Amino acid sequence: MVPVTWYLWLAAVLFTIGLSGVLLKRNALIVMMSVELMLNAANLTFLAFARQSGNIGGHAIAFFVIAVAAAEAAVGLAVVIAIYRTRGSVNVDEVRALRE
Amino acid sequence: MQITAELVCFWIFAIPLVVTALGVVVARSPVYAAMNLVAAFFFMAGLYVLLAAHLIAFMQILVYAGAVMVLFLFVIMLLSLDEEHPQRERRRAMQYVGVLGAVSLLAVLASAIARVPDAAMSTLAQPDRFGTVKAVGQVLYTEFLLPFEVTSLLLLVAIVGAVVVAKERI
Helix, strand or coil: CCCHHHHHHHHHHHHHHHHHHHHHCCEHHHHHHHHHHHHHHHHHHHHHHHHHHCCCHHHHHHHHHHHHHHHHHHHHHHHHHHHHHHHCCCECCCCCCCCC | CCCCHHHHHHHHHHHHHHHHHHHHHHCCCHHHHHHHHHHHHHHHHHHHHHCCCHHHHHHHHHHHHHHHHHHHHHHHHHHCHHHHCCCCCCCCHHHHHHHHHHHHHHHHHHHHHHCCCCCCCCCCCCCCCCCCHHHHHHHHHHCCHHHHHHHHHHHHHHHHHHHHHHCCCC
């Protein structure tokens, strides 16, 4: 039997990889992919604890996380397309209209 | 710890998962990053099966590797970034500080995980039913009925919002 802490370790490593991607990459698309990775790491934690405790509520939460991630991807990609149309670039450093 | 089939399967899925996840961040081209992410989602689905979450594993492949990643690839090809922006990304000192922060977050998570009692997985009351469509559906339509309905509203808003934002002229 694989102990639950191994799954937690794996989820922590995946979350860190996703967070580094968000902070390191400047392409908005890859930043969004890294966010998906972080959401998946959270899902893995929910499912690991659901399996450990025998409580199926964690599966319902994972279901909602997937639905929210799909909505996030749809709206986020629409924003990326709109930004590309007006600025011709998807570099997140160049999008600072609110700051200036 | 004796070597069981579950242990072997865990490593078979876990090691490529971390490798492909790193590939998402390391890849220079968005298409390679997307392909790595698809592979990572498949390995993640394998881990979900190991955790007896059959429905969620199936949805992972159907929704994530299927719908969401196709959406990503559509946008990548729509923007055709590869030909226009071949330059190397400029790195800033703040980015490295950010990664340092991410690694320290890992340290915080590690200290939290170290405190989790290393209890064995519970023996399931109905092992053949845990994580199936029937079991998850039952809890979704009773305990989580309101969040479930609100999710449908959220998806509707997301569809309308995506069209409004992305369309040139309504």
